[in-house]
Every structure is written in structure tokens, then in C-alpha cells.
Amino acid sequence: MIKNIIKNIYQIDLGVVNCYLIDDSGALTLIDTGVDGAEKKIFKALAEIGKKPTDLKQIILTHLHPDHAGSAAVIQQMLNIPVYAHYTDAALIEKGIGMREPMTRTPGFISWLVYSLLLKKAPKTITPVSNIIKLNDEQVLPILAGAKVIHSPGHSAGHISLLIEKEELLIAGDICMNTNGLVDYSILYEDVTLAKQTLKNISKYNFKIACFGHGKPVMSSASKKMTEKFS
Template sequence: MKLIQRTENLYELSMGMIKAFLIDNGRDLVLIDTGIKGKAEAILRAIDKAALDSSRLKHILITHLHSDHTGSLHDLKEKTSALVYAHNLEANAIEEGKILRDCVPAPSLMSQISVPLILKMNKDKRIMGTTVDVRLSDGDFLAIGGGIRVVFSPGHTIGHVSFLLQKEQNILITGDAAWGGKKPGYPLLFEDLNLGIQTLKMLGNMNISMALFSHGKGIPKEASPQFRERFSRFQQ
């Protein structure tokens, strides 16, 4: 597992097709998402290898319930006793170990092919549930990690949130509200396509400097105009 420093206080944990993010503000460590099942030990080792001291991991923020974001949550909470944060609309599902709800493909050929298979294979699967200690709402300010603003970004799931790192000059950790690449793109699937499109337009109207995605390459600067260019004309 690679731990890549993106700014003075922000690190990216690369786990192949999925990324988590770590914030070090000099006291406690804040982890955003946990990757797939079985990554807890590797995450803690990567933190220690970077001389950041995994015993300082006190907060775990979850963007949404899907298992590539929550798969190692239970084990990490067991090992660290970190507080777990998730939106109120996702919290019950996370506590029950649900990893997928009914959804529709994004408007792309890859999604049209893959999402029916994903639903067939995963809809009824469960993982070990984890208690959500802090239930989030849109606009909540978290006095951790130098200050984090909760951005309600539904569509991919009904309770999806992104996190705006205000000390880091308005860096947005998008989760799966969008996917990265040369330009911001659709996530693979939506629980509510209409809401998802509105979220993508909303991100274009925010003051986002850098956007970092759970899937795909980040946008290092002037992210908001790129969201506007990509999504403002989309009619749904």
C-alpha cells in the first residue's frame, strides 16, 4: 500500500482501484474511508512506516456505505477505538453491515454492462456492522483535521457526503460523488440519478481548489470550473 503526500497535512492511501485519505494536523489523525475488507493492518502499517504513528488515529470519516469504502471499517475501529462519522441517511445501513442498495447505471456503456452484474453479486451481501458514533448532516463543521466541512452530495447513494478541508485551501475529498481522470466523470452507479446530476452541478458552483477522488486521478487546481464545464449543460 502506498501513502502519497499530497499537501503538507494530507496523504493519499492508494489501494489499487480505491483510495482512502489521511489528514495529519499535528495531533490526531483523521482517516477518510477504509478501503475493501482486509486492509486494516496494511493501513496502520503504512501510517507507521511514514512515521505518522497509527496510535494517533482517532477519527474515521465515511463517505458512504459501499464495501470498497467501509470494508475495513470494523477492523480499524476494533484496533484503534476511533470515532466513526457518517451521514444520518447512511448510518443505519453501516451499522447493519449493508454494502449495496438498489441502484441504476450511470450514463456510460461500462456502467450499463457492469452494474447489473454488481447488483446480482452483491445486493444481499453483508459485512460486519460498525457503530456510527457521529451522525452527520449537510454543512456540519468538524473541528478535527484542521477543520472539515460536511458537503451533502447525494445521488451515488442517498446519504453520500464529501468533505471540504478548509485549512487545506478548500480541497474537496469527493468520495464517489464523481470519479477522476482528465476531467471529472460520473461514478459507476447511482441510487438516484437525478440527485446525482444535481450534486455534480452543485460541485461546479462551489469554491473548490483541488478535488481528490476515491477512484481516478485528482484535479490539482481550479477544480470547480472543470465540474462546471463537464456538467452544467446536462439536462436530466
């Protein structure tokens, strides 16, 4: 299922996770790729907006987890397109490692439930992705007049969020989530202290809209709402 967030940015809802699509004058960038096998759903979503798989020109991965990087290798191989990730997670993605362990579960019943039902049994490996183009903090990619890479470690050491400055829109990844109508901590973090620092840091950027790996986008005053929640 594909939803238009703003005119050239879409959310592809894959059930367990969202990925995002940026249409820059017809050249499509896919942000995250869902779990292993998700390429079929992604291509179906493209068809819903009249696009073809070959319109995809590049993939950016927010982090190494199998629900985000799971089908990157197969899409890369099918279309022969570049894959970008922060160098810290790229090193593991290239080896097929989809998780650093142990991770710390956020306290609370919902978190326990999701962890017990879904995450505990989830795969920890991915099909290795070769020749990843490594990204650095504050690097600006030439997408929609500038997409700023923000290194946002804590959920994973090489996690990145992407700020589309012109649109005041943040693709946050898994630094937090919005699954029950309120922005909240993600279920799992590699480093809780670092994750909390990241959430404080990122809330200082100015963005109206925030999009997450899990849950619905926040469509107004997003940086303000995140500052209130996480400061």
C-alpha cells in the same frame, strides 16, 4: 501506497479504491477505510510516513459502500476510535448493509466493463459498525481549522463530501470519479437525477483540489473543471 497531496493531506491508494488521511498536528483522521481486510494496507501506508495505527484518532465515512466502509468496524474495534457518517447511511452501516439496491449504471463501454468485471460480483454487506456519530449537512468538524460536511446524495442517499476550506480541497467521495484522466460520472448511482443535482451544487463551492474514491486527484481549478463537466 501513500501519496502526499498537500502538506497535511495524503491519499492512500488501495488499488480498487482510495482512502484519505488528514494530519492535524499529529492527530490523524482517516476518510474511508477500503474493503474488508484493507486495514493491513492502511497500517502499512501509515508506517511509510512514520505513523502508527494508534495515531489514528477518528474515521469519517463518505458513504456505506463496502469499498469505503469495509474495514471501518475492524479498525474501530482495534483502536477504539469514533466513526462518523451521515445519519442516512449510518443507519444502514450499523446494520451491516453496504448497498441500497437497485443502482443505475451510467451508460458507456467503460462503465459496462468495470461493472461486469468488478462491481457485479462485489459484496453488498459489511461488518456492522456500532455507535456511529451522525453527521448533518453543513456541519463543520474541527479538523484543519474546519472541515465542512457537504451532504451530497445521489450515489448514495447519505453520501457526504468533505471540504477543507483553508486548503481549498474537496474530498469528493464517489459523487464522480477521475479514473481515466477526466472527471466523469461514477459507474453506479442510486438516484441519477439527484446525483446530477448534487454535482451542480457542489461545483459552486470554491476548491482548487478535488480528491475522489476512484482515480487521481484533480490538482488545479477543480471546482471550475467540475462545473464545466457537470453543468
